Amino acid sequence: MKIMDKLQASLEKIMGPIAQKLSESKILSAFTAGMMHTMPISLGVAGFAILASLPIEPWQNFLTSTGIGQNMLDIVAATSSLMALFIAPAIAYFYAKNEEENGLIASLLATASFLALQPVRIIVGESSVSGLLQENLGSKGIFIAMITSMVVSFSYCKLIKKNFKLKLPESVPPNVSESLSPTFVSMIIFFGVFVVRWLASLTPAGDIFTLFNSTIALPIxxxxxxxxxxxxxxxxxxxxxxxxxxPAPIMNIYYPVIIVANTANLEAYLAGTPSSQLPYLAVALVSSFCYIGGQGNTLALSFLLFKAKSERYRALRKVAVIPNIFNINEPMIFGMPVMLNAYFFIPMISTVLFGGAYGWFVVNLLHVGDAFNPTIALPWVMPSFIGPFLTGGWRLGIATILALFIQIFIWYPFFRMADNQALKEESESQTFFTMADNQALKEGLESQS
Structure with missing residues (x-):
């Protein structure tokens, strides 16, 4: 226990202040809220993605002959594969809202700035046409969208607080005054956008998207x-x-990488790339084997509660198992507790490592992800052993269930030790109260005599 206490103290000393700073950061808060609030878009079209991808030949023939299938896929392409276009205004809105400024104006300025950075001439053969590249509005534009939205919203809020406003007479209606007052601010912002666009055009890349993705995003x-x-x-x-x-602050930092990878898979899939050749197939699937039932893979542990002998764990399973099935594992983390419980340190960490190694094996060597469909977005509460059947077919589903059994096997000996200890404590407690009751009864009889 002394080793665990020292490890805890060291980690809290190092990570505690960092996590505190990250949780209080308005920038990180805006990034997180903005990206999370774009999820209804991908979840909203998930039904179309599932229906368009059902591997039933008569159904697919019907979709093809009526044109319904293509329209379903077009809706998915116009939403889930254009995430950068939605992320930009969302992040700007939440940052301005955190600064108690007009979030709508900030989001409009961020969206307009993001679009103003786009190349508007597309080379087709020896000629060019007017248009915007879909990839710049999707996976290749997400990092630019994040940076643009943050710089624009930060500049907007700072300049507004510095009173760079268009002064209008009091007789002007408030809604008109509010919409015109940021005129000077928007001029400054778009001048900055012009400078960035012009400087990027002087490079061999030709535009900020190609420049950023070839020099910064690619290594990331x-x-x-x-x-x-x-x-x-x-x-x-x-x-x-x-x-x-x-873990939220740590995962929030990594979340943009996940979004870019998922969007790149989606774009490639809609362009006709087979699932087995998706650019980030392994990333999308391997991580899912490290996160079954929530952070720490506690779903396996919650199922072991049905083997509990102690009253403590029998009572806990009544309130913890069902939420954990839907990836809500706080009752397990704090109620069992798993957190700071020496019995559970090894299985909690090792299930992530073994899950990742197992996932890497089944994805790369057994090719269980060859039927993976990245157009299907599922809510985070979807049970971990059901979702893979929908996104990757029966092979991925079976592989996930096997991973769950492996994690149960890892958790079992440690759970048994914790359950025996709880049972021992309950027995000692019962013995103590029985002795106390007997003593009280004896004293009562003696006093009566």
Whole structure:
């Protein structure tokens, strides 16, 4: 226990202040809220993605002959594969809202600035046509959208607070005054956009999107969007969670990499790339084997509660198992508790590592993800052993269930030790109260005599 206490103290000393700063950061808060609030878009079209991809030949023939299938896929392409276009205004809105400024104006300025940076001439053969590249509005534009929205909303809020406003007479209606007052601010912002666009055009890349993705985004994705990086990040987040440091700040930093990888898979899939050749297939699938039932893979542990002998764990399963099936594992983390419980440190960390290694094996060597459909977005509360059947077919589903059994096997000996200890404590407590009752009864009889 002394080793655990020292490890906890060291981790809290290092990560505690960092996690506190990250949780209080208005910038990170805006990033997180903005990206999370774009999820209804992908979830809203998930039904079309599922229906358009059902591997039933008569159904597929019907979709093709009526044109319904193509329209379903077009809706998915116009929403889930254009995430950068939705992320830009969402992040700007929440940052301005955190600064108690007009979030709508900030989001409009951010969206307009993001679009103003886009190349508007597309080379087709020896000629060019007017248009915007879909990839710049999707995976290749997400990092630019994040940066643009943050710079624009930050500049907007700072300049407004510095009173760079168009002064209008009091007789002007408030709604008109509010819409015209940021005129000077918007001029300054768009001048900055012009400078960035012009400077990028002077480089061999020709535009800011090509320049950024070839010099900065490519190395980030090359390092971060790998199965190993995903496993290490999830392992570190789980380690923090064990010691009571919420993993959200760590995962929020990594979340943009996941969004870019998922969007790139979606774009490639809609362009006709087979599932087995998706650019980030392994990243999308391997991480799912490290996160069954929530951070720390507690779903396996919650199922073991049905083997509990102690009253404590029998009572806990009545309130913890069902939420954990839907990836809500706080009752397990705090109620069992898993956090700071020496019995559970090894299985909590090792299930992430073994899950990642197992996922890497089944994806790369057994090719269980060859039927993976990245157009299907599922809510985070979808049970971990059901979702893979919908997104990757029966092979991925079976592989996930086998991963769950492996995690149950890892958790079992440690759970048995914890359950026996709880049973022992309950027995000692019962013995103590029985002795106390007998003593009280004896004293009562003696007093009566």
């Amino acid at each position: 994705m090359g390092v971060g969007a790998t199965p190993l990086a995903s496993i290490l990040v999830l392992t570190f987040a789980t380690l923090c969670w064990f010691f009571g440091i919420h």
